[in-house]
Amino acid sequence: MNIQEIRKQFPILHQQVNNHPLVYLDSAATSQKPVQVIEAVDRYYREYNSNVHRGVHTLGTLATDGYEGAREKVRKFINAKAVQEIVFVRGTTTGINTVVASYARANLKEGDEIVITPMEHHSNIIPWQQVAKTSGATLKYIPLQEDGTIALADVEKTVTPNTKIVSVMYVSNVLGTINPVKEIAAIAHKNGAVMVVDGAQSTPHMKIDVQDLDCDFYALSGHKMCGPTGIGVLYGKKALLEKMEPIEFGGEMIDFVDLYDSTWKELPWKFEGGTPIIAGAIGLGAAIDFLEEIGMDNIAEYEHKLAQYAMEKVGGVEGVTIYGPKERAGLVTFNIDDVHPHDVATVLDAEGIAVRAGHHCAQPLMKWLKVSATARASFYLYNTEEEIDVFVKALIKTKEYFGNVLY
Template sequence: MNVAEVRKLFPILDQEVNGNPLVYLDSAATSQKPLQVIETLEEYYKGYNSNVHRGVHTLGTKATDKYEDARDKVRKFINAASREEIIFTRGTTTALNTVAASYGRDNLQEGDEIVITYMEHHSNIIPWQQVARQTGAILKYIPLQPDGTISLDDARATITSNTKIVSIMQVSNVLGVINPIKEIAAIAHENGAIIVVDGAQSTPHMKVDVRDLDCDFFAFSAHKMCGPTGIGVLYGKKELLENMEPVEFGGEMIDFVGLQESTWKELPWKFEAGTPIIAGAIGLGAAIDFLNEVGMENILEHEHKLAAYALEKMSAIEGLTIYGPQKTEHRAGVVTFNLEDVHPHDVATVIDAEGIAVRAGHHCAQPLMKWLNVSATARASFYLYNTEQDVDKLVEGLVRTKEYFTNGF
């Protein structure tokens, strides 16, 4: 993968921030967009902006074809069995909430167990808290090993015959941990449970095969994988989706509406009420085309090398603590850290003055922050357009930050 050529496709990277070349290390929050995606969105709005599924005029037909073509691209990208299993949503959060509010509400009862982990994003905690409160189900957590990884023995001990739902992220947005989803799915199914996977941090960076993982539901967002904001995907096994009730009602998702009752369209449209996110879906299709051109294997290999380089260079900074596993084969391109006696918000502010963008805060993972015994952390996250030179600038910025707070500005 020629990173220099890849970078040329991202116009936002060719700028200065505070008088310094931009070093963008916050792709776990949102990735930057290549020209291919930007031009696709512009083409839709300039050339065939129209609603879908409703009209028979030329623009409406073209928009519908492009929208549904994007669904086929998603199906192939994650190797779903059929296009009916691909539901467009506003993002990972909406997808996870849909599963909790529909499948969870209708299939849980008092005493049933929902199993998650301490590393989950809030969007994979709060929906389960709510459905547990509504149904009387019990929310349980798989404990973490000291390095933040999950032991399969702990998973087996936590998931029992009373467990009905296991919901877990494939890659941690804080620790970078790559979880053994396929093995945990097998444990869940052995106990009669279904497994829901938060793929927000995995889908942009590695090849995902939902049938190989044997997950029952899988959720991800376009904006973290070079696509537009406001669009995401819920994959669900067809037999499960067919027996689920929609959680939003209105136009597009209905078959027949009477005065007292209504019926729904077939999959996938029964879960897509109202005017869908047309431009977003088409833009996601363009992002998938772009990622396929680059090659998901190339992206993962590049990020593993960057993570290894970053761990080596950052570990040499005295007083800097790195969270998560130290072996790069167990983690994605995320390095979360704290600088001794310096609040992560101060770290992020100081290095931003040098054009370096990192994340600081609790990363929507307050239970994990409590487990780490910190209130917040700083996070550098890498993607296909980052280089070792970006890591070097980060390390130089962190060294200067330490000096500032040690010796004064």
């Protein structure tokens, strides 16, 4: 990977923030966009803006080809069996909520179990809380090890024949933990449960094969993988999606409408009511082209090196606590003794460094860590070791600013 050549393709990176070169370390929240994605979205609006599927005119055909072509790119990118298994949604949150509203509400009853983990993003906690309340199902948690990992022995103990749904994030947005979702899926299936994977933090950074994982549902967000905001994907096994009812009704998702009854289109369109996210899908397709040209294995290898370099450098600063396991995805979540993470982020911002501070939509995990909030530096294919050095130097400056003594 030629990082400098890659960086040239991200216009936003080449600017000054607070009179310092921008160091963007917040890709876990949202990634930056290469010029190929920006141009693809711009081209759609400039040259062939039109609605999809319904029209027979030239612009409508071009828009439909772009939209459905993006669906095929997604299918290949995550190795789904068929395009019918790829549903465009707003993002991971909408994908998980679709599974809850359509599959879980129809299949859960009193006495059933839903199993998740304490490290989940709120988007993979709250929907399950709500459906547990309405269905009478029990919400259970797989315990975490001291380093924030999951032991398969604990999965075996927690998942029972009463478990109907297991929903786990592939990569933690706080700890960087890479969960053994393939093995968890096998345990879920052994007990007759379906496996849902939150792929928001995994899809941008590693090669994904949903058939190999054998998950039943997989949700991802385009904006975290160099694509536009407002577009994501819900993958579902065809046999399951075919039995599920749509949750949004209106145009585009219907087959035939009578005065008192209606029928639905086939997959995947029955889940895509109304005018779909056309520009977003086209932009996501361009992002996939960009990532595949670089190679997901190359990206994963490079980010692993960055994460290990950052762990070593940040870990060498006295008074800094790092959370999560040694082997991790490309992020470092930390606190400086006696300094609130929001203050850390504010001082870093004055140095042109963008990090995230807060509970990261993971309040149960913050409680488990016995903190109210943390700071997080997250990396992507356009970051460099030199940027990490700038970041660590600024961390030391932050400690000095707040009166900490360096030894």
